[in-house]
Amino acid sequence: MTTTNQERPLAVLVGVQLPGIDDVEHAADLAELGRLVHTLGFDVIATVSQRRSALAAAAVLGEGKLKELAELTGGSGVVPSGAPERKNKARARRAAEGDEGDDGELGGDGGHDEDDDGGAEPGAGGAAQARKATVVAVDHDISPSQARNLERATGAQVLDRAGVIIEIFHRHARSREAKLEVEIARLNYVAPRLRETGGGGDRQRGGIGGKGAGESALELDRRKIRDRIAELKEELAAVQREQSTRRALRQGQRRVALVGYTNAGKSSLMRALTGSEVLVADKLFATLDTTVRALHPEVRPRILVSDTVGFIKKLPHDLVASFRSTLDEALEASLLLYVADASDPTFRDQLAVTRGVLSEIGASEVPSRLLLNKVDRLSEEDRDALRLEFPEATLLSAKIPADVAALREEIIAFFEQSMVEAELLLPYAKQSLIGEIYENARVLSEEYDDAGGRLSVRAHAAALDRLRSLLAR
Known part of the structure; x- marks a missing residue:
């Protein structure tokens, strides 16, 4: 309705x-x-x-x-x-x-x-x-x-x-991990406010035989919240171990993380770059769960793109702490794309907030590019002014296919810089590894002789070391 x-x-x-x-x-x-x-x-x-x-x-x-x-x-x-x-x-x-x-x-x-x-x-x-x-x-x-x-x-x-932001997070959380993180933040927010809800001074009977002052209703409620937070943290730790395992499996892959202020257009850009049906909505904190998709059309080796939770000024510390595992996606990325809404007059402050939060978790050392999004809403004079102020930035609109295609080529070029050419010998007994090679390297040519296949490849040094170790076993 x-x-x-x-x-x-x-x-x-x-x-x-x-x-x-x-x-x-x-x-x-x-x-x-x-x-x-x-x-x-x-x-x-x-x-x-x-x-x-x-x-x-x-x-x-x-x-x-x-x-x-x-x-x-x-x-x-x-x-x-x-x-x-x-x-x-x-x-x-x-x-x-x-x-x-x-x-x-x-x-x-x-x-x-x-x-x-x-x-x-x-x-x-x-x-x-x-x-x-x-x-x-x-x-x-x-x-x-x-x-x-x-x-x-x-x-x-x-x-x-803080209460408004926590309530929005509570309503928008979808994955089990996000729901647990938000619930912990909510309980930490509610606990000190219990004293303001009344409740009187009645006490539960304490001790053997009912002697002693016991606990007041307020103290009992606080203890229940502490116990519930402890349970949630244990459950969250188990979920995060699973997430860490998944991230470890992607460790050798090329990863790009979209980071930025809430509603800067990260999800729209994610959809345009990967062709995935991620949620796109003109509202704050539409995305709370990290989404990982492959760059489309696919390249070899694959490039994974992550859409992360947005930032905001005065973000409650409990939420920053709770979503640290989500932010690890940015920390472990090969390239960070800082997405800013160039049509918002306050985007410079918003960019400072994003960089400040990522600096807290140590992600400031990760290579990055600045994307000034939504330039279709600006005049040509405003765009020229931005080019002068941010010469290193890429001006684009997620709604313009040519801009997205140019960004895709820029991402590919970034990873190409660190790739090297090498030759791999694939014995006939190790033919099962051919898929692994194609997944982690770009095969330039293949030749076969009595010893097996000789593949000329282009890949990152770490990926080459891993492939050579597999072939040597």
Whole structure:
């Protein structure tokens, strides 16, 4: 059953522009959060933005902006007692003088509010504005208490940036390995937030005969989560051993890994290069599982192409750690193709994020090429400017067959540089190895005499050493 946009639940974005963040970067971060929330299944109806020296300790926003946010969600705009409101004298004086800008700060964190240009910016039509938002998405990592206070003030579900990303990963994971990795990250995210869900102080009976304080319900839930994480890690380790075995079997093969920011066009490029039916979707994190296919039309020896999970700013550390095995595909590749969406004004920052994450796992030493994708969306003047700025980059569009064909030749040429010619003697008793030779080398010519076949081949030095060892046994 299809649903219309009107039936989709509504969300409001919240962002605080901290010192050192300019207007362009702040707007780009909020726009990206909006796409994340849309991928999660919500329509964004407004954005509440504020300049502050720091996030308000109790509820992220100052008093005025909190009430503004609550008007969009149907909440009270006030944090109930238990998170006392404190104001300094300067702020109280401004309030008395009738300043209703970004006044007030709940919880007092030493920061101060400044006037901002944005306020609550509408993100949808007037019809949608009649409905109240049920989700508040905050473009920061916030504490469990801040999230709880925001929920009390707005009456809506609150997700910080990490929570949104983890939920998207949870919905898009397909393979067993990805599901295990995401579930571990989710439980690590949920565990410290249990204290904010209530639950009272009832304790289970402890000790023999029921004596002793025992465990509170909250402690019991935490222990269950720790036990579940331990089980998942054991299961994940078994799956990763299988994956390592598969990668070891491909160790001697030529491998190319497509890496880059989410939605940069990696999967579209993968489909164009390999002719495979990989998922292509205009949404963030459409691909979470590494897909490996042979370059098409095939060459000998084969070149394998891997489509990897995309990166994003402020990617939760638990997810980076969990997907380390997936990122190993990049670490073990012979060539990395950094794919960037050249039509996105922030692609330079996105490229820096990709390189930063890969540097963390030690993949910065792998030979690489920069691909500026989606240039079909740019003017010729913009393309010329990119050529001057990135002379080493390849400008292309995954939708233009000629561009894809040129990239294919560039990939082949890269591997050709390190190939050498040699002659192999294939005894008649070892004819069963002919398939192995054709798989790992390009056979230029074959001649047969009394000793067997003499094959003139072109291959990588490592592949030649392996073939010679097989023939010598």
